[in-house]
Amino acid sequence: MNDINSQKTVLHAQNVRKTYGSKGSAQQVLKGIDLRVLEGEFVGIMGPSGSGKTTLLNVLATIDRATEGTIRIDDADVSKMKDAELSAFRRQKLGFIFQDYNLLDTLTVKENILLPISLSKMDKRMAEEEFNIIADILGIKELAHKYPHEISGGQKQRTSAGRALIHRPSMVFADEPTGALDSKSASSLLGTMEDLNRKRDVTIVMVTHDPVASSYCSRVVFLKDGQIYSELYRGDKTRPSFFKEIMDVQAVLGGDNVDVI
Amino acid sequence: MTLFELVIRSIRKNIKHYYLYFFALIFSMSLYFVFATLQHDSSIVERMGADVNFATSFRVAGILLLVIVAIFTIYANSIFLKRRSKEIGLYQLIGLSKLGVARFLIIENMLLGLGALLLGIGCGALVSRLFLLILMKLLGFDVIVGIAFSAAAAVQTVIVFAALIIFTSIQMTLTVYRNTLLELFNAERQGDHPKKPKTVVAAFLALLGIALIIYGYDLSGHMVNDMLFFNMLLVLLSTILGTYLLFRVTIGWLFYQFRKRKNGHLGLLNSLSLAPLMHRMKANANSLTLITVLSAMTLTMVALAYSLYFSAESDTRISLPYDFVFENKEKDAKSFGAELEKAGIRFDHQPVDAVRLKGTIRDLQGKPEESTQGMLFLPAEQLQKAGMKVKVPPKGEAVLYDARVNLEGRTDKEGMGFPKEIVLGKRGETKMRLTNLVVQYVMNFNVYGAQLVTSENTVLELANNMPGSPGYEKVRLDTYQVPGKAERAKASALYAKYVSKDDFEPDFHTQYEGALHSLGLLMFISAFLGLVFLISTGSILYFKQMTEAEQEKRSFKTLRQLGFDVKDIMRGIVRKQLFVFAIPLLIGILHSIFAVKAASILVLSDITVPSVIAMAMYALIYFVFAVLTIGYYRKIVKNAMS
Numbered sequence A: 001m002n003d004i005n006s007q008k009t010v011l012h013a014q015n016v017r018k019t020y021g022s023k024g025s026a027q028q029v030l031k032g033i034d035l036r037v038l039e040g041e042f043v044g045i046m047g048p049s050g051s052g053k054t055t056l057l058n059v060l061a062t063i064d065r066a067t068e069g070t071i072r073i074d075d076a077d078v079s080k081m082k083d084a085e086l087s088a089f090r091r092q093k094l095g096f097i098f099q100d101y102n103l104l105d106t107l108t109v110k111e112n113i114l115l116p117i118s119l120s121k122m123d124k125r126m127a128e129e130e131f132n133i134i135a136d137i138l139g140i141k142e143l144a145h146k147y148p149h150e151i152s153g154g155q156k157q158r159t160s161a162g163r164a165l166i167h168r169p170s171m172v173f174a175d176e177p178t179g180a181l182d183s184k185s186a187s188s189l190l191g192t193m194e195d196l197n198r199k200r201d202v203t204i205v206m207v208t209h210d211p212v213a214s215s216y217c218s219r220v221v222f223l224k225d226g227q228i229y230s231e232l233y234r235g236d237k238t239r240p241s242f243f244k245e246i247m248d249v250q251a252v253l254g255g256d257n258v259d260v261i
Numbered sequence B: 001m002t003l004f005e006l007v008i009r010s011i012r013k014n015i016k017h018y019y020l021y022f023f024a025l026i027f028s029m030s031l032y033f034v035f036a037t038l039q040h041d042s043s044i045v046e047r048m049g050a051d052v053n054f055a056t057s058f059r060v061a062g063i064l065l066l067v068i069v070a071i072f073t074i075y076a077n078s079i080f081l082k083r084r085s086k087e088i089g090l091y092q093l094i095g096l097s098k099l100g101v102a103r104f105l106i107i108e109n110m111l112l113g114l115g116a117l118l119l120g121i122g123c124g125a126l127v128s129r130l131f132l133l134i135l136m137k138l139l140g141f142d143v144i145v146g147i148a149f150s151a152a153a154a155v156q157t158v159i160v161f162a163a164l165i166i167f168t169s170i171q172m173t174l175t176v177y178r179n180t181l182l183e184l185f186n187a188e189r190q191g192d193h194p195k196k197p198k199t200v201v202a203a204f205l206a207l208l209g210i211a212l213i214i215y216g217y218d219l220s221g222h223m224v225n226d227m228l229f230f231n232m233l234l235v236l237l238s239t240i241l242g243t244y245l246l247f248r249v250t251i252g253w254l255f256y257q258f259r260k261r262k263n264g265h266l267g268l269l270n271s272l273s274l275a276p277l278m279h280r281m282k283a284n285a286n287s288l289t290l291i292t293v294l295s296a297m298t299l300t301m302v303a304l305a306y307s308l309y310f311s312a313e314s315d316t317r318i319s320l321p322y323d324f325v326f327e328n329k330e331k332d333a334k335s336f337g338a339e340l341e342k343a344g345i346r347f348d349h350q351p352v353d354a355v356r357l358k359g360t361i362r363d364l365q366g367k368p369e370e371s372t373q374g375m376l377f378l379p380a381e382q383l384q385k386a387g388m389k390v391k392v393p394p395k396g397e398a399v400l401y402d403a404r405v406n407l408e409g410r411t412d413k414e415g416m417g418f419p420k421e422i423v424l425g426k427r428g429e430t431k432m433r434l435t436n437l438v439v440q441y442v443m444n445f446n447v448y449g450a451q452l453v454t455s456e457n458t459v460l461e462l463a464n465n466m467p468g469s470p471g472y473e474k475v476r477l478d479t480y481q482v483p484g485k486a487e488r489a490k491a492s493a494l495y496a497k498y499v500s501k502d503d504f505e506p507d508f509h510t511q512y513e514g515a516l517h518s519l520g521l522l523m524f525i526s527a528f529l530g531l532v533f534l535i536s537t538g539s540i541l542y543f544k545q546m547t548e549a550e551q552e553k554r555s556f557k558t559l560r561q562l563g564f565d566v567k568d569i570m571r572g573i574v575r576k577q578l579f580v581f582a583i584p585l586l587i588g589i590l591h592s593i594f595a596v597k598a599a600s601i602l603v604l605s606d607i608t609v610p611s612v613i614a615m616a617m618y619a620l621i622y623f624v625f626a627v628l629t630i631g632y633y634r635k636i637v638k639n640a641m642s
């Protein structure tokens, strides 16, 4: 499906390192990561707990800064940007889906979703159209005027996904988006994400523990001890067979939820 | 670990949480101590000892202060408890019994209180000297007084403090016993969610709120009649209720309509201001109403007291246009003049020959407007010589001079219902046209009789024709003006011996000094209470906003991650803070403008300037708190990402 050579690179990370703590007790969490994400890819990042998945995602998503290395998104070197520039960049080009949704309690579903374009000059009619399209895809149109405390976890996560997509970002980052969902709402959300990825050509990078979740991806990157351990491409494989492959790599890696040091 | 160690450790660990409550305690204690010190101060007691008003004023103010301090402390404690509810829940979760937790909290409260007491008395002792100097200055005594540490004041403070600690301890115990663990863990997340208002009812109540306020304002303009007290109560009730409805329904309703019209396209600014405000509308309604009403009261009190003080001289001058007046005491007047000359005091002496009669005023249709009253007919030409600005009315006509018509609640303002008729004589046979009313006195107010100015000839005619009429009396008034201020004080001392105890014959200087003393005290007390009140409400708002800021920390983090920078977020927050602070202040000021206007009949001078000054000062200090909360928010938003 994805012809690697003819497609544009959206994200290119080179030799990314991240060290926590000061000199005495420094701990290198990311140890030189090289990663290239092409337009329209749906990349899953897997790995044992503590391997640095969240750290990598945050660094790639410009929420956190790398200690070393360069990261280019849409040909812009984000590792050299100032904070203010970075904010604007994030707001315009990136979308986020958080594990615990991070919806604003005081806003309705629709208001939450429209938040990212609240500072852009997009006119109201276009914004409304955009909202309708996304809310239709995510199946949350009926919930538009409900508050987060009135809807279920799966619906919250859909709202969060809507918020990540409304401004047509170049990339969407998701950190364990299905972590707080039961398997039914999880697969429904993942199906929608897969759909979005195909139909709207949204590039997605998703961190997950769950092999089922990563079987929806077009590529899975395995992380171990802050380094890329291996990669799997789905290609034309069916989801179940891709799932098996993922399980195999995971078995070698040390399995899910087990700290491998 | 013993309970005691646990207490010490908990205080040390949570010291950041404690500082708010601790500050509130210290603040309350030191202000109360300052007040108690002034109450017991010997240099004040010596000077004002005999004055019953003084002692009463202080006592009443003391009670008011106590109420404010108590409300403030209890409120601060409730915020403190809410912030720590998780911790309290945790203690129970690890196996401490409710009794144990309560005991722990009480011991901790006592330790905190003891620290606050010592610090409070220390701070109080430092600043009480400053307050004493201000008070002395206001009362017109220019003495430098050394202030000794007042043991009596300290004892009084300790008693009050002990009561407060008992109160707050009960409050803490109730929190522990009344709440389930779940409630404790969720206390910080409580907020009400904006519900769709029932449109018809809400619209009705929303309009009712405004209507009640307008009704209150309107009534306050003309409430001086037989039902004054009832009217005042009505004004108070309708404005307070109106204010509550305004905050609880009207504003919420307007917000709701506005938000509905936006149909989800709220924008960042409104998402950060309107939405969180609506989220807490119910809780906010109570505190905003309280703050508005109390602000209005304080503003009225301070503005009025300041105006009274500010107008003391001009008010006294209006009541007593002459420095000294001798009525039918020509001999005394002469000897007073001689004494002034001997003392080298410059003065102007002008005798005024007037006639006093009993008579009635009625309109031209012959309806009597008032019962028979004493009337003093004054010759305009002589008044002019004595320095009064009066016109000489045509022959046979009179003009009424009265500076207090407003206070007397009479509706006939200047020029209304005139001309009228004055009826004199045994059977009402003599009549005179009364052409106008001027709001001013042309004779000291203590000289008996309504002041009617006519031409000199008319007075002479009355003097010649009316003997034998009811109340007829020729009145010789010797007026003295002493232009120099210091000389006037000396003259006042000389004048004193001509006044017998039973007569009320005040001179300008003495009257003015007296007014200055009582109004200075009034001014000091209201300013002191106003300050305490202002700082208390300001702090309550500040604490509340601090708590809200912490609760919204997560939202700020999310927004920052979504790519909104500190500047964008702060714009929304500033808007919210403006609303939270400015709306109660503005409505409070509006209320107080009407209240001051209603009460301004007590003051003869124009009080626009002093009222505006007092209100501006209040607003200024109030806004310092707004700036403080915005600073606090900025810190939280800035650090939200890390």
Ligand SMILES: Nc1ncnc2c1ncn2[C@@H]1O[C@H](COP(=O)(O)OP(=O)(O)OP(=O)(O)O)[C@@H](O)[C@H]1O
Pocket: A020, A021, A029, A047, A048, A049, A050, A051, A052, A053, A054, A055, A056
């Ligand atoms: N702010 C921080 N300061 C210091 N060390 C950190 C910080 N954040 C993460 N770490 C450390 O970095 C390592 C990687 O953490 P990270 O959160 O990226 O792991 P993860 O792969 O997302 O794990 P999980 O699957 O449990 O979420 C861990 O050892 C963690 O202790």
Ligand SMILES: [Mg+2]
Pocket: A053, A054, A055
């Ligand atoms: Mg993680």
